Amino acid sequence: MSLDLTEIRREITRIDRQLLKLLAERHCLALDVVRSKELTQKPLRDTEREQQLLQALICHAEEEGYALEPQYITQIFQKIIEDSVLTQQVYLQKKLNQQREQSIHIAFLGKLGSYSNLAARSYATRYREQLVELSCASFEQVFDKVKSGEADYGVLPLENTTSGSINEVYDLLQHTDLSLIGELAYPIKHCVLSATPAEVSQIRTLYSHPQVIQQCSRFIQGLSDVHIEYCESSSHAMQKVSAMGRPDVAALGNEEGGKLYGLQVLKTDIANQPNNITRFIILARNALSVSAQIHSKTLLLMRTSQQAGALVDALSIFKKHGINMTKLESRPIYGTPWEEMFYLEIEANINHPDIRKMLEELKGYSTYLKILGCYPSEIVKPVALAAE
């Protein structure tokens, strides 16, 4: 075997292209699978098959003497299966809602390069739609643009694995007629960006959105003599820093946005935890139908009476019907001090007759109940391998 680096890299490139070709072939098979499942009405996800598939691959690698860790094999194939499940979901959803290949207008917070913009692009790519980008100065403007028809969809961050719920978005959801039609988990990779080559120790002013500042609080605490300037979005921060062109100012933003504004990355991975993911929601004027074959979720808005145990009684309905709740959030109701509005996300499809019956029952335990939307669960939980 030659040790010439150029030659080795050529060989790596050749293998990578083969891998790509095989991945593309497997991706096409996912479409055949969904067409077959359409006929049989089988659920898209089959976790038993996934477990068998992973186990068989690990055994095969061992038998063949491949130097590949079981954990490595599992991680790679979980990602491949995730793509397969999401591809199948998109196929069914587009067919059910008669969506054609067309250009869609999506509103999001910030200028081009904001995290919401990157999430909007990712959503449009997943649904293979041409995207017309509508940047907004506030979350409220995102809601308004969808309501007026200027935008087809609005993309909004709802929660982050480091900083938690985005309260402003929850509050706006309390008063909207729009429907939640989708979700998207987007990895958020913060970095320090500056207009000129500089050391992090030179920075005296840091620009970013309050959420970003919160998610990078530990990194910021480690800096000395730094002043924080809050901006409407991380993309505004990047644009400002680019216009100033000084070595003592920097923005906290993302690498992709930084390229757009001609910024240099001084430091990456500065969020408090490495698994920094934001869950975005997609809003539209009209609700979507979700195929019964898809694992779906529903977000409810609920108020209960002020009597002792009223919330526990309401929640016990989910237990009775074997429905899993993935999120419970509460926010104040403006004009009614000390009363709370509850946001309940459940793993259920509102088109199912049993779920409709359950919601009727829930009405009896609440003073207000509204369905904010039913949507495909786009967070594909990886299967756990059976213990040895």
Ligand SMILES: O=C(O)C(=O)C[C@]1(C(=O)O)C=C[C@@H](O)C=C1
């Ligand atoms: O075999 C199936 O039923 C598929 O849908 C394909 C596949 C895969 O990509 O391997 C994807 C999702 C299922 O949960 C199981 C396996």
